Amino acid sequence: MTATAIATERPAGPRQRPGRGRRPKYRLAPLGLAGLSIVLFAVFFVWPGSLGLIYSFTDYTGIGTYDFIGLANYEKLFGDPTFYQALTRSLLFAAFSVPLMYVMSLSVASLLVSNHAKGRSAAKIVFFFPWLISPIVAGVIWRWMFGESFGFVNYVVTELGGNPLAWQTDPDLALMVVVMAATWGGTAFNMLIFIAALKNVPRAYYEAAEIDGANAWQRFRHITLPSIAPTSFLVILLSSLGAMKEFAMVQALNGGGPGTSNVFLIQYIYETGFKRADVGYASAVSMILLLILLSIALIQMAVNRRRGA
Amino acid sequence: MSTATTAAARPRTRKARKAKELGTAIPVTAFLWLLAAVYAFPILWFLLSAFKPGSELFQYPLSILPEDPTLGGFEKAWNRFDFMLYFSNTLAVALATTALTVMASAMTGYALAKYREQRWVRVFFICLLATTMLPTEVILSPTFLVIRDLGMYDTFAGLVVPSILTATGVFMFRQYFLSVPDDIVEAARIDGAREAGIFFRIMLPMSRPIIMTLAIFSFQWRWNDYVWPLIVVADERKFTLQIALRSIVGAENIDWPLLLAASVMSILPLVLIFIVFQKYVMNEDINAGLKD
Numbered sequence: 001m002t003a004t005a006i007a008t009e010r011p012a013g014p015r016q017r018p019g020r021g022r023r024p025k026y027r028l029a030p031l032g033l034a035g036l037s038i039v040l041f042a043v044f045f046v047w048p049g050s051l052g053l054i055y056s057f058t059d060y061t062g063i064g065t066y067d068f069i070g071l072a073n074y075e076k077l078f079g080d081p082t083f084y085q086a087l088t089r090s091l092l093f094a095a096f097s098v099p100l101m102y103v104m105s106l107s108v109a110s111l112l113v114s115n116h117a118k119g120r121s122a123a124k125i126v127f128f129f130p131w132l133i134s135p136i137v138a139g140v141i142w143r144w145m146f147g148e149s150f151g152f153v154n155y156v157v158t159e160l161g162g163n164p165l166a167w168q169t170d171p172d173l174a175l176m177v178v179v180m181a182a183t184w185g186g187t188a189f190n191m192l193i194f195i196a197a198l199k200n201v202p203r204a205y206y207e208a209a210e211i212d213g214a215n216a217w218q219r220f221r222h223i224t225l226p227s228i229a230p231t232s233f234l235v236i237l238l239s240s241l242g243a244m245k246e247f248a249m250v251q252a253l254n255g256g257g258p259g260t261s262n263v264f265l266i267q268y269i270y271e272t273g274f275k276r277a278d279v280g281y282a283s284a285v286s287m288i289l290l291l292i293l294l295s296i297a298l299i300q301m302a303v304n305r306r307r308g309a
Numbered sequence: 310m311s312t313a314t315t316a317a318a319r320p321r322t323r324k325a326r327k328a329k330e331l332g333t334a335i336p337v338t339a340f341l342w343l344l345a346a347v348y349a350f351p352i353l354w355f356l357l358s359a360f361k362p363g364s365e366l367f368q369y370p371l372s373i374l375p376e377d378p379t380l381g382g383f384e385k386a387w388n389r390f391d392f393m394l395y396f397s398n399t400l401a402v403a404l405a406t407t408a409l410t411v412m413a414s415a416m417t418g419y420a421l422a423k424y425r426e427q428r429w430v431r432v433f434f435i436c437l438l439a440t441t442m443l444p445t446e447v448i449l450s451p452t453f454l455v456i457r458d459l460g461m462y463d464t465f466a467g468l469v470v471p472s473i474l475t476a477t478g479v480f481m482f483r484q485y486f487l488s489v490p491d492d493i494v495e496a497a498r499i500d501g502a503r504e505a506g507i508f509f510r511i512m513l514p515m516s517r518p519i520i521m522t523l524a525i526f527s528f529q530w531r532w533n534d535y536v537w538p539l540i541v542v543a544d545e546r547k548f549t550l551q552i553a554l555r556s557i558v559g560a561e562n563i564d565w566p567l568l569l570a571a572s573v574m575s576i577l578p579l580v581l582i583f584i585v586f587q588k589y590v591m592n593e594d595i596n597a598g599l600k601d
Contacts, residue, residue, distance in 0.1 A: 026424060026504055027427070028504075029420075029424065029504035029505070030420040030423075030424035030427060030430055031420075032505070033416040033417065033419055033420035033508065034416065034417045034420040034421070034430070034433060036413045036416070036417075036473075037413050037414075037416075037417040037433075037437075037474050037479065038433065040413070040470070040471075040473055040474040041433075041436060041437070041440070041474060043455065043459075044445065044452065044455065044470075044471045044474065045440055045445065045474075047451075047455050048445065048448045048451035048452040048454070048455045049443070049448055049451070051448075051451035051454060051455065052448040052450070052451040055450075055451060062450070062454065107344070108344060111337065111340065111341040111344070112341070114337055114341075116330070116333045116334040116337040116338070117334070117337045117338045117341045118334065118338045119338070119341075119342065120341070123341050123342065123345045124591065125587075125591075126345040126348055126349045127344075127345060127348055128590075128591055129348075129349070129352060130348065130352070131529075132529065132576060132579040132580060132583055133352075133533075133576055133579075134532070134533030134534075134535070134551055134575070134576070135533065135535060136533075136535055136551045136554050136555055136558070136572075137533075137554065137572045137575060137576060139558070140355075140554070140558055140568060140569070140572050141351045141352065141354075141355045141572075142351060143558070144354070144355060144358060144565070144569065145351050145354060145355075150366065150367045150371075152354055152371065155369070155370070155371045159370075184348065184351065187348070192591065241441075241442065241444075245444060245446050245447070247446065247535075247536065248535035248536065248551070251535070251555055251558075251559075252554070252555060252558045255559065266446055266447070266449070269447070269449055269450070270449055270539075273449055273450030273453070274449075274450065274453070274540070279450045279451075279454070282449070282450045283448070283450060283451060286447050286448045286449070286450070286451075289447050290443050290447055290448075293442055293443060293444075293447065294442060294443065297442045
């Protein structure tokens with residue numbers, strides 16, 4: 001902090017009147033203000049990012065020296081069934097959780113701005129509460145609910161005359177629990193974004209549509225959805241990126257289990273990089289994941305731009 | 310409000326309108342509260358279970374309310390699990406990082422908003438945008454090696470320094486300072502204020518709502534963070550709460566009474582902050598600034 005105080009001092013000189021074309025340039029001030037962030041950006045983002053790219057072409061194990069092995073890591077990667085499994089599991093998780101998250105947050109937000117609903121402020125607190133809960137604790141909560149022999153859900157299922165479901169030993173059911181838990185935890189924040197957007201839709205549109213005899217669904221479909229399209233784009237983008245990064249919650253919920261059937265990409269990177277100390281290979285996986293995230297962002301931006309045009 | 314909306318529809322008798330109003334209000338309210346119940350249930354079940362003794366947790370038929378409420382799990386978490394140590398570790402990390410995050414974000418956000426005429430400022434803004442698309446979780450192992458080479462492995466600094474910079478924090482301030490008219494800056498310059506003085510004496514105090522909101526957000530991020538402590542900390546005495554909780558849940562035989570009680574205790578500080586600062590946390594107008 002001392003560094004910034006010094007750096008922000010403007011060279012003392014005759015003060016100029018800020019006139020057109022003669023605007024004094026403040027070169028040092030922004031540098032001083034943003035300096036800390038620039039350093040942090042370089043050290044904790046650019047540096048590891050470049051290292052990752054370099055290591056992905058080496059056989060580095062984290063210690064000692066390393067040799068460049070060209071594209072060998074990538075070749076190994078594309079022939080590795082465990083990588084494909086992690087990749088498809090991650091994509092499957094995103095394919096389920098993103099639409100569910102979108103529908104749930106938008107429904108909740110719509111109900112919370114509706115004038116017909118009673119007790120909205122209390123309900124808003126209930127929906128927001130999961131935001132306070134860490135991914136680890138959220139994992140614990142859902143693991144406890146969906147325990148196979150002592151969980152509440154299976155208790156209800158058996159009480160209703162069904163057979164207990166294998167929420168932890170069946171890979172697909174286990175994935176569904178992860179999807180539900182992720183949606184539950186992510187609704188709060190997206191709901192806030194949607195509430196802000198919904199409040200900004202001009203009321204006059206709805207009143208006009210009502211006079212023209214549009215029913216509630218038609219008003220939602222033809223007024224609300226187009227009006228909040230930019231926000232929908234944002235929520236879908238953020239949720240897709242978040243889904244591809246899911247890690248902590250799964251760690252507590254089922255650790256990627258049963259076995260390794262629900263290991264997502266970040267966990268895969270973590271395990272190859274740290275437990276197997278195969279930094280080169282893990283870095284190659286990181287680069288693939290970066291490409292995926294980048295393409296998700298670019299595709300969605302392109303779609304958004306075309307719709308906007 | 311609601312009458313104004315329906316009044317705009319076709320004229321009707323007051324009674325008919327009221328009946329129609331009720332006809333919409335009941336299903337909408339019921340649906341809202343049904344969803345709320347679905348969202349609240351996991352937490353309720355978790356809270357109630359934390360007060361049950363170990364024997365009752367696994368006894369069929371399950372009891373909804375604890376038949377024999379006990380604080381045994383909490384005592385165990387406090388005495389045997391070293392809860393206080395993990396709690397104070399987490400608190401120290403969260404407070405230090407939050408203070409630095411708010412300061413760095415305010416300064417950077419201001420620079421990005423008020424010195425846009427310089428090209429590098431605009432370039433840096435785009436660089437920060439990129440960090441939201443390409444987060445550091447993805448490049449775990451190289452980041453770990455950087456932390457190790459900086460001598461920050463297994464240190465307090467290693468937990469704090471790498472998480473200071475967040476794009477979200479910078480955007481919140483940038484967004485806010487963009488809405489502050491440039492005339493204020495110009496006027497202060499004409500009065501002879503230095504750039505640092507303008508920021509620290511005029512702009513920073515003005516941005517108090519953003520400072521509060523980001524401080525709460527940042528505290529929550531750091532309190533609940535798992536990835537950074539996981540790769541930075543090795544010594545059990547330096548564990549944060551999330552890592553410590555993960556070590557219970559990752560054990561062969563999970564000690565559920567301990568796990569539930571410790572988890573409940575771990576969320577208390579955030580609940581307290583939420584209760585006190587609710588208006589800053591759930592202020593969707595500030596959060597809406599994130600979308601730009």
